[in-house]
Amino acid sequence: MKSIGIDIGGTTIKFGLIEEEKIVLHAQAPTPLKDPFALAHCIADLIRNYGGQGWETIPIGVACAGDVDPKTGLVTADNLGWMQVPLGFLLEKQLGRSVVLEQDTHAAMMAEWENGSLKGEQNALYLTLGTGIGGGAILDGRPYREIRRSGSEFGHMITHAGGEPCPCGEFGCYERYASAAALVRQAKGYSSAREIIDAVREGVPEILPVWENYIDEICVGLISLISIFVPDVISIGGGISAAGDFLLNAIRAGMEKHTAYRQYYHATEIRLAKLGNDAGVLGAAAAAQRAFKEG
Numbered sequence: 394m395k396s397i398g399i400d401i402g403g404t405t406i407k408f409g410l411i412e413e414e415k416i417v418l419h420a421q422a423p424t425p426l427k428d429p430f431a432l433a434h435c436i437a438d439l440i441r442n443y444g445g446q447g448w449e450t451i452p453i454g455v456a457c458a459g460d461v462d463p464k465t466g467l468v469t470a471d472n473l474g475w476m477q478v479p480l481g482f483l484l485e486k487q488l489g490r491s492v493v494l495e496q497d498t499h500a501a502m503m504a505e506w507e508n509g510s511l512k513g514e515q516n517a518l519y520l521t522l523g524t525g526i527g528g529g530a531i532l533d534g535r536p537y538r539e540i541r542r543s544g545s546e547f548g549h550m551i552t553h554a555g556g557e558p559c560p561c562g563e564f565g566c567y568e569r570y571a572s573a574a575a576l577v578r579q580a581k582g583y584s585s586a587r588e589i590i591d592a593v594r595e596g597v598p599e600i601l602p603v604w605e606n607y608i609d610e611i612c613v614g615l616i617s618l619i620s621i622f623v624p625d626v627i628s629i630g631g632g633i634s635a636a637g638d639f640l641l642n643a644i645r646a647g648m649e650k651h652t653a654y655r656q657y658y659h660a661t662e663i664r665l666a667k668l669g670n671d672a673g674v675l676g677a678a679a680a681a682q683r684a685f686k687e688g
């Protein structure tokens with residue numbers, strides 16, 4: 394079965410044409426972030442240009458950051474400055490057909506659960522370290538977001554009381570300290586997380602304390618999450634997971650410093666997500682297929 398997945402990221406909109414659960418055609422366009430009308434127009438163009446013959450009838454799923462209501466198509470996203478934006482309606486107007494909207498972290502987690510790092514897991518967490526921090530939970534074989542749509546926002550767990558202001562209105566949220574964007578802010582003079590990680594690998598002396606502190610910030614949140622859920626697995630995705638085993642080994646070593654983790658929580662395995670950049674696109678398409686089959 395053919396389907397289309399769209400993932401609206403902070404810098405690019407990713408398009409994927411999917412056949413037999415694999416992406417057979419990739420495309421992308423810059424994200425017009427602040428303007429929902431321009432964004433809907435841009436997504437519609439990608440679908441018309443790359444969707445091939447018959448795009449009008451195949452399942453189309455769109456993954457978006459923020460609080461996404463798949464039923465009403467309304468999106469509230471602090472990081473985008475969106476309050477109840479009718480993205481579903483705007484897309485339907487542009488395309489002359491309906492699409493399925495899904496929250497981006499949930500879409501990516503479902504893809505990891507179906508075909509990636511969380512396959513077969515019954516109690517697991519998913520954490521994306523990117524511009525912000527996204528979270529998802531599978532509890533006793535059920536995605537928690539099916540129970541509470543706006544739940545598992547791990548990025549807004551407060552790890553520094555009275556700390557840095559967050560777009561959500563609180564202070565000291567986890568994502569202000571442990572997202573990829575936070576690393577870039579802390580490092581100063583670097584333009585991307587990748588550049589910083591390269592410098593750490595090369596052993597640039599000034600960057601090492603920043604990196605160690607950053608890993609500690611990640612671990613502090615992980616310890617809280619493990620204390621609450623005691624999951625079998627935590628899978629880490631998002632832009633920074635591209636650093637692969639280098640990041641994973643640093644986190645695992647960081648976790649060993651925490652007494653609670655050593656004594657009680659050794660059963661929690663920390664892994665890297667498998668689907669990388671494609672998780673959102675695959676998850677959006679899978680959500681659309683599920684909706685299609687359910688009629």
Ligand SMILES: [Zn+2]
Pocket residue numbers: 548549559560561562563566
């Ligand atoms: Zn927050």
